[in-house]
Amino acid sequence: MMRKIFLVVAFVSLVTQASFAQGRGGRGGGQPDTRPAPRWPDGHINLGPVPGAEMGLWDATPTSIPLARADAASDFGLFAADMSEPTDPFLAAKPKLSQIPFQPWARSLFAARVLTRQEPYTRCKPSSAARQVATAYGTQFVEVPELKIFYIVETGGAHSFRTVYMDGRSHPANLSPSSRGHSIGRWESDTLVIDTVGFNEKAWIDNLGMPTTERLHTIEKLTRTSYTQIKYEITVDDLGAYTAPWTSGFYLRWAPGESFEFVCQENNLAPQLIMGEDKIAVAPPSFVP
């Protein structure tokens, strides 16, 4: 039962702005952690735990996940908007909704999405782009240098993983659109840069549903700025939905602990707890199985 209780607590926290890190026993104490970002023996940044040290996962504060800040609290419908003015320059640079270069149809669709809140995540779908690195219960970044592969592994949500190819390959031609797209990555100094194309239009790249089309191309940058913090930046390049590329992001915080089995389909309370109520109908499969 422990896990189910925890699940409820955590989903509620999505709504109530509580931090996962607090819920999972983050370092706390109010003392800043001054440890630098760890490195592997060859000198490149380690985006995961350090062998022999505490295990940990990366958490996002739920209200930080939206790729825009609200101009007014009502911008995000019933979803709690964090209206505080950040002092951190990176967070302060996150665009407000009015600064997102929406095409008109995309702005209208966004307005509809924040009201209906039919986020695919709440129906156990694999999350996309920024949403995937910020699923509940912590994310693992697993680099396998000898195989030239980097995995982004979720605990909550679809409890799945995204494969980022680091072997220098290009995106294949004629990609079939998917929720995750096709990701290739490379290190640029101390920043991991992930380039992704091949998204379908069902994908939600954040938890509010910034609209996207099959032309979406994302560039994500992961910079571990200290032992306990990753700066996550994403450039959204989709001239099907926006008039220009734009950039946003949030911080991921280190939270000690290990990942665990999570099966969204098993007892999915997200429709009630994230979307708010039972009366939001989750339609049954249209014709399967």
Add this chain to the structure above:
Amino acid sequence: MLLITASLLAQHPIAAKFDLTKRRTIKGVVTRVDWSNPHVHVLVTAQEGTRTTYWAVELESQLELERSKWTRDSLKPGDAITVQGPVARDGSPQVWGDSLVLSSTGKRVLAMSPEAIAFFKPTASPTAARPTPRWPDGKPRLGPVPGETGYWARPSSSGLKESGVNVQMDEYGLLKNFGDAGKVAPFQPWARDLYVLRQSTFLKDDPMFLECYPPGALRQFQMPFGIQLLEDKSFQRIFVMNGGGNHDWHFIYTDGRAQQGANRGNADNPLFYGNAVGKWEGDTLVVDSKGFNEKFWFSNGGLPHTQQLHLVERFTRTDMNTLKYEVTIDDPGAYTRPWSSSWTLQWVAEDLPTFYCQDNRA
């Protein structure tokens, strides 16, 4: 009578949903192609006499059709087609697309190619495989070697039965003859009866398909889209990553930890993959798993299990291309004694597929 019918026809799990004895021919116009996993669907509007009917034509997965060189543009809304295949058992306007013929060209579309069918089946290795790859410490590698890619799939047997038992079942674990059910494993009577029920309903209640639950337990080693074993040596754990199912993953811990309840220490939290702890015995990884829930079918074919299920799995990479899988199933809740089975998996030297059961759900 049911047994005879089934043994003649049930060669594919489409029998779970479609009545293979009732076939239809539908001539109509495509209105939509839902190009996604787990099954591609083509929606067709047909004129039958004075009545307009609307059909969902179900096909293999997007992944399999793309392996057959089809794309989402191979068939387009507005195309006139003739569909043949069995209709849904529940009377809904659905048909399995045994054959789709494009009226404008008279050619079949969206059929599995022979190459694609062969790809998912075990193959005889044309040349001698390289020896078992090893880590610098001498232990066998369970994943790719540096500079290469690959994963494990093509199980030599994908229906579970006790070693030495001679019964025929298809790749989905569906018995050729339901009368053989009692021979498959040392069932307790209730478990045998439940197995017969699941079989005789053509596995239609399988939670992996109905709910998109994970394959769980040993079933992940019977899956067509394979698994990746990622040995995370730095932290003495192995990621077991599914290509298909819901593309999920779990850990086998090799750090010597005790097997206790769930990973968070609460013993009352049974899992789909159990708590898996592994250790090396010579060149064999021995994985001991307990703590399973009863919400899933732990193998193809619907053999029952209880929360008492205890698996001991032995993984031996006998050469570059072969993983021998041996399992002992000890579940006094469902079986009268522990029993064993084994099969092999083959190395597929390409990237692990990405398949999500939940893709074309609402």
